[in-house]
Amino acid sequence: xxxxxxxxxxxxxxxxxxxxxxxxxxxxxxxxxxxxxxxxxxxxxxxxxxxxxxxxxxxxxxxxxxxxxxxxxxxxxxxxxxxxxxxxxxxxxxxxxxxxx
Amino acid sequence: xxxxxxxxxxxxxxxxxxxxxxxxxxxxxxxxxxxxxxxxxxxxxxxxxxxxxxxxxxxxxxxxxxxxxxxxxxxxxxxxxxxxxxxxxxxxxxxxxxxxxxxxxxxxxxxxxxxxxxxxxxxxxxxxxxxxxxxxxxxxxxxxxxxxxxxxxxxxxxxxxxxxxxxxxxxxxx
Numbered sequence: 493x494x495x496x497x498x499x500x501x502x503x504x505x506x507x508x509x510x511x512x513x514x515x516x517x518x519x520x521x522x523x524x525x526x527x528x529x530x531x532x533x534x535x536x537x538x539x540x541x542x543x544x545x546x547x548x549x550x551x552x553x554x555x556x557x558x559x560x561x562x563x564x565x566x567x568x569x570x571x572x573x574x575x576x577x578x579x580x581x582x583x584x585x586x587x588x589x590x591x592x593x
Numbered sequence: 594x595x596x597x598x599x600x601x602x603x604x605x606x607x608x609x610x611x612x613x614x615x616x617x618x619x620x621x622x623x624x625x626x627x628x629x630x631x632x633x634x635x636x637x638x639x640x641x642x643x644x645x646x647x648x649x650x651x652x653x654x655x656x657x658x659x660x661x662x663x664x665x666x667x668x669x670x671x672x673x674x675x676x677x678x679x680x681x682x683x684x685x686x687x688x689x690x691x692x693x694x695x696x697x698x699x700x701x702x703x704x705x706x707x708x709x710x711x712x713x714x715x716x717x718x719x720x721x722x723x724x725x726x727x728x729x730x731x732x733x734x735x736x737x738x739x740x741x742x743x744x745x746x747x748x749x750x751x752x753x754x755x756x757x758x759x760x761x762x763x764x765x766x767x
Binding site: 494495496497498499500501502503505506507508509510511512513514516517518520522523525526529530533536537540541544546547548549552553555556557559560561562563564565566567568570571572573574575577583 | 594595598599602605606609610612613618621622625628629632635636639640641643644647648651652655656659660663664666667669683686687689690691693694697698701702704705712713714715716717718721731732735736740743747750751753754755757758759761762
């Protein structure tokens with residue numbers, strides 16, 4: 493009934509939902525970044541499982557590039573975070589409501 | 594259904610929920626690290642050894658160290674209520690998450706139970722990959738022949754990201 497592929501897809505869906513809630517609910521900017529990492533990870537899980545069950549390697553290549561882009565994104569995001577902390581003294585999202593530098 | 598996959602999935606789901614409700618950011622970061630390691634275990638279990646290695650080295654090794662380093666650098670303290678204090682927003686967000694999971698679940702169930710659905714079939718079955726010299730060899734060969742331009746473009750993107758991070762994070766001179 494519940495095959496391996498279906499279990500992995502359900503886990504990916506669950507992790508995606510939890511990541512969405514982390515992005516929506518938490519007020520620390522660093523927690524929002526971690527939620528984005530969780531979303532990317534669940535998408536990777538889904539891609540690899542579907543690509544494996546379809547006997548292709550395109551999904552694995554896509555995941556390789558997604559991981560690289562996730563590394564670049566977290567580096568940029570954390571340096572923006574350092575700037576935010578330097579300007580406002582806090583990294584809560586409600587402090588960064590103006591776009592003034 | 595493999596028992597190890599079930600155990601890895603259950604631990605992963607519990608860690609993700611713990612990450613959502615933990616008050617301390619370090620706890621959340623360590624839970625996310627656990628989720629990433631469990632995902633690497635799942636990749637290894639279904640035979641994707643190269644993706645599992647990259648997941649461990651890049652995700653669990655580099656990115657999470659960067660996160661924990663930033664939490665320590667910025668000295669973020671745990672708060673009583675880090676979640677949003679508006680209960681309407683809280684419950685509607687939880688309902689949105691549950692609705693998203695329900696829709697994904699229905700789509701997955703339909704995909705795996707509908708009989709006459711188009712499922713593309715490639716040539717890289719497990720026997721074929723083993724005959725070609727293993728998962729890592731097949732993926733590396735594809736990466737440096739079929740996806741070579743993408744590989745070069747992604748390296749350029751990484752270089753731009755490094756320069757951008759340094760420019761953003763350095764102190765202003767004046």
